[in-house]
Amino acid sequence: MTSSRPPLNRALAEFGTTIFAEMSALALRTGAINLGQGFPDTDGPEEVREAAVRALRDGRGNQYPPGPGVPELRQAVAEHQSRFHGLRFDPDTEVLVTAGATEAIAAAMLGLLEPGDEVIAFEPFYDSYAACIAMAGARRVPLTLRAPSFRPDLDALRAAVTPRTRLLLLNSPHNPTGMVLTREELTAIAELAVERDLLVVTDEVYEHLTYGVEHVPLASFPGMRDRTVTISSSGKTFSFTGWKVGWVTAAPALVSAVRAAKQYLTYVSAGPFQYAVAEALRLPDAYYRDFREDLRRKRDLLSAGLEQAGFRVFRPEGTYFVTTDIRPLDEKDGLAFCRALPERCGVVAVPNVIFYDDAEEGRSLVRFAFCKREDVLRESVERLRRL
Numbered sequence: 001m002t003s004s005r006p007p008l009n010r011a012l013a014e015f016g017t018t019i020f021a022e023m024s025a026l027a028l029r030t031g032a033i034n035l036g037q038g039f040p041d042t043d044g045p046e047e048v049r050e051a052a053v054r055a056l057r058d059g060r061g062n063q064y065p066p067g068p069g070v071p072e073l074r075q076a077v078a079e080h081q082s083r084f085h086g087l088r089f090d091p092d093t094e095v096l097v098t099a100g101a102t103e104a105i106a107a108a109m110l111g112l113l114e115p116g117d118e119v120i121a122f123e124p125f126y127d128s129y130a131a132c133i134a135m136a137g138a139r140r141v142p143l144t145l146r147a148p149s150f151r152p153d154l155d156a157l158r159a160a161v162t163p164r165t166r167l168l169l170l171n172s173p174h175n176p177t178g179m180v181l182t183r184e185e186l187t188a189i190a191e192l193a194v195e196r197d198l199l200v201v202t203d204e205v206y207e208h209l210t211y212g213v214e215h216v217p218l219a220s221f222p223g224m225r226d227r228t229v230t231i232s233s234s235g236k237t238f239s240f241t242g243w244k245v246g247w248v249t250a251a252p253a254l255v256s257a258v259r260a261a262k263q264y265l266t267y268v269s270a271g272p273f274q275y276a277v278a279e280a281l282r283l284p285d286a287y288y289r290d291f292r293e294d295l296r297r298k299r300d301l302l303s304a305g306l307e308q309a310g311f312r313v314f315r316p317e318g319t320y321f322v323t324t325d326i327r328p329l330d331e332k333d334g335l336a337f338c339r340a341l342p343e344r345c346g347v348v349a350v351p352n353v354i355f356y357d358d359a360e361e362g363r364s365l366v367r368f369a370f371c372k373r374e375d376v377l378r379e380s381v382e383r384l385r386r387l
Contacts, residue, residue, distance in 0.1 A: 018127055019036075019127065019350055019351065019354045020036065020037045020127075020350070023036035023037065023338065023348050023349075023350055024036065024037050024348075026339070026342050026348055027342065027348040029342075030342040030343060030346070030348075031346070032341075032342035032346045032347055032348045033346060033347050033348065033372075033376060033379065033380050033383070034348045035302075035347055035348060035349055035368045035369045035370070035372065035380055036338070036348040036349050036350040036367075036368075036369065037350070037369065038175075038236075038241075038320060038321060038369045038371060039241045039242075039369075039371070040239040040241070040371045040372065041371075041372045041373055041376060042239065042373060043239060043240065044238040044239035044240045044280070045238065045280070045283065045287065047279070047283075048238055048240065048276050048277075048279060048280040048283075049240075049276070051275065051276035051279040051280070052243075052272055052273055052275070052276035054275075055271075055272035055273075055275040055276060056272045060271070060272060060275050061270075061271025061272035061273070061274055061275055062271060062272060063271070064267075064268050064271070065268050065271040065274060066268070067259070067263060067267065067268060068092075068095070068096050068097060068259065069095070069096065069097025069247070069274060070097070070271070070274045070275060070278070071091065072274070072275055072278040073097055073245075073247075073274040073275070073277055073278040073281075074091035074092070074095040074096075074097065074247075075091045075278070076277070076278040076279075076281040076282060077089075077091065077095045077097075077247045077249065077281065078090070078091040078094075078095055078249075079281070079282070080281045081217075081230075081249055084207075084208075085216075085217050085219075085220060086220065087217060087219055087220055087225075087230075087249070089249045090252075093252040093255065094249060094250060094251060094252055094255055095247060095248070095249055095255070096247060096248040096249075096255050096258060096259050096262065097245065097246070097247050097274060098231075098246040098247060098248060098262060098266075098269075099244045099245075099246065099265070099266045099269040099270065100233050100235060100244035100245065100246040101203060101205045101231050101232065101233040101235075101246040102128050102246075103244075103246065103262065103265055103266060103269075104231040104233075104246045104247070104248050104258070104262075105128060105129065105132050105169075105201070105203060105231060106128070106132045106135065106261075106265060107248075107258045107259070107261040107262035107265060108132075108201045108229050108231070108248070108258050108261075109132040109133055109135065109136040109138070109169075109201075110132070110135060110136050110261035111257040111258045111259070111260050111261035111262070112166070112167060112199055112201070112229070112254070112257055112258070113133070113136040113137070113138040113166060113167060114136075114137070114138075114166070115136070115137030115138065116137065116138070116139070116164065117136075117138040117139070117164060117165075117166035117167065118138065118139050118140075118141050118162060118164045118165045118166060119133050119138050119139070119140050119141065119165075119166065119167045119168075119169050120141045120142075120143055120157065120160050120161070120165060120167075120168050120169070121133075121140055121141070121142060121143070121168075121169040121170075121171075122142075122143055122145055122152060122169075122170065122171060122174060123142035123143060123144045123145065123355070123356055123357060123358065123361075124145065124176055124177065124352055124355030124356050124362055124365075125140075125142070125169075125171065125355055126171065126175055126176075126203070126355065127354060127355060129169055129171075130357075133169075138166070138167075139164075140357070141160055141165070142356075142357045142358065143156060143157050143160055144356075144358055144361055145174070145177055145179060146361070147314055147323075147325065147365070148314055149179070150174070150177035150178075150179040150314070150323075151179060151185070152181070152185060154185065154188045154189070154192075157189070157192065158192055161192065161196050161198070165196065165198060166198070166199060167198060167199045167200065167201060168189070168193060168198055168199070168200045168201070169200075169201050169203070170189070170200060170201070170202045170203065170218065171202070171203040171204075172202070172203075172204065172215070172318075173204075173206035173207070173209060173210055173215060173316075173317065173318025173319045174318070174319070175206065175319050175321060176319075176321050176323055176350075176352055176355055176367040177314065177316065177323050178314070178315075178316020178317050178318055178319045178321060178322065178323065179316075179317060179318075180210050180213045180214075180215060180317040180318040181216075181218075182213075183214075183216055186216055186218055186221055187221060189218065190218060190221035190222065190223060190224050191223075193223070193224065193227060194222075194223035194224070194227075197227075198227070199227050199228075199229070199254075200218060200224065200227060200228045200229070201228075201229045201231065202217065202218050202219070202228060202229070202230050202231065203231050204217060204230060204231060204232045205231070205232050205233045205235070205236045205237075205246075206236055206318050206319045206320070207232055207237075208236075208237050208288050208291070208292060209236065209237075209292060209295055209318050209319055209320060210292070210317060210318040211292070211295075211296045211299060211316070211317060211318065212317070213317045213318070215318065217230055218230075219249070219250075225251065226251040226253075226254075227251075227254075228250065229248055229249075229250040229254050229255075229258060230248070230249045230250065231246065231247070231248055232246065232247060232249075233245060233246035233247065234246070234277040234280060234281075236320070237280075237288075237291070238277070238280045239371075240273070240276075243270055243273040243276075243277070244269060244270055244273075245270050245273050245274055245277045295320055295370065295371065297374075298320075298370040298371070298372070298374060298377055299315070299316065299320070299322060299370050300315075301370070301374060301377050301378070301381075302322060302368060302370040302377050302380070302381065303315045303322055303370075305377070305378075305380070305381030305384065305385075306322065306324055306368065306381070306384065308381070308385065309381065309384040309385045309387055310328050310329045310387060311324040311325065311326060311328065311329065311366075311384075312324060312325035312327070312328050320369060320370050320371040321367050321368065321369055321370070322367070322368050322370060323352060323365055323366070323367050324365065324366050324367075324368065325364050325365055325366075326364050326365075326366055327364045329387055331364070332363065332364050333363060333364070334351035334352060334353050334362070334363055334364055334365055334366045335351040335353055335354070335363075337351070337366060338350060338351045338366060344386070344387065345383040345384055345386045345387060346383045347380050347383050347384055349366045349367060349368050350366070350367045350368075351365070351366055351367075352365035352366060352367050353365070368380075
């Protein structure tokens with residue numbers, strides 16, 4: 001008997017296959033250089049990889065780890081927040097380990113929202129934000145960041161808050177634009193959240209990847225310690241994206257709400273890798289400085305090459321992505337451009353339009369990743385010049 005019910009939840013049916021899966025498959029099919037999906041083409045520090053090997057051999061994490069995460073990693077996360085940001089969290093009650101930042105976002109939306117709640121998020125937003133808000137039965141309210149600076153309109157943010165607004169979902173350093181919120185902007189956001197009694201979830205996975213500007217966690221501002229859920233992960237900082245080790249830091253009541261949802265998603269994951277990430281977080285300051293400087297050079301290399309190839313380039317303040325406008329190339333449709341690009345010159349990029357509710361605002365914007373080897377970036381630039 002065939003069911004007459006639709007195969008997918010209507011709230012999720014619109015999302016389909018992610019653009020990253022489509023573009024990565026296109027890269028494999030055509031043999032193109034993949035500057036679309038944000039993963040490095042080299043592994044992270046050897047000592048961190050060896051820490052994972054030791055954990056496997058010692059039998060640490062090969063069976064289910066504790067639900068909140070192994071104590072060693074929760075302690076390391078708490079130490080990291082204190083060391084870099086001056087924030088103190090109790091590793092037993094205020095730190096939760098997740099299957100990457102993506103699960104942390106999903107669990108936060110499911111654990112903190114009720115059907116009908118409104119969530120304000122910066123547009124363009126990472127594609128999982130929209131899906132996670134939909135799964136929670138909430139309504140997303142985009143606040144558009146506009147080229148060339150992609151700075152938030154704080155008056156528009158205040159005007160977007162309604163009696164149904166429950167939560168602000170922020171991402172800084174911001175993917176895909178590379179914008180990093182300033183102290184002045186964060187102060188205004190914090191004051192608004194306190195005034196309107198809003199929760200805030202902050203995605204800070206690129207916290208160590210800023211270039212000439214500082215990253216300041218929103219949780220460090222007055223009134224925000226007990227209303228902010230801060231999310232980060234190991235993948236972007238240590239170049240082991242396949243390990244999927246992320247974390248949440250927040251006040252106990254908020255962590256409990258997120259954990260209540262998280263336990264029905266993966267429950268636990270990445271046991272041996274949790275021990276390795278605990279060691280990674282304790283790497284000396286020189287590691288973080290050198291990693292950031294390496295990516296700054298790659299940002300400049302790719303940005304200059306894209307400019308020479310005819311793109312309008314919006315050089316990012318953070319992350320490892322650069323957004324471009326294709327209109328100087330007499331192109332208008334970023335999605336069509338990206339689908340044709342591998343055949344035209346052997347490079348894969350991602351169309352920013354998929355990060356927008358306002359399709360016209362993002363139609364001509366295209367994102368490239370620069371977390372690749374320099375020789376790969378140089379070859380990509382040579383290929384792009386064929387345009």
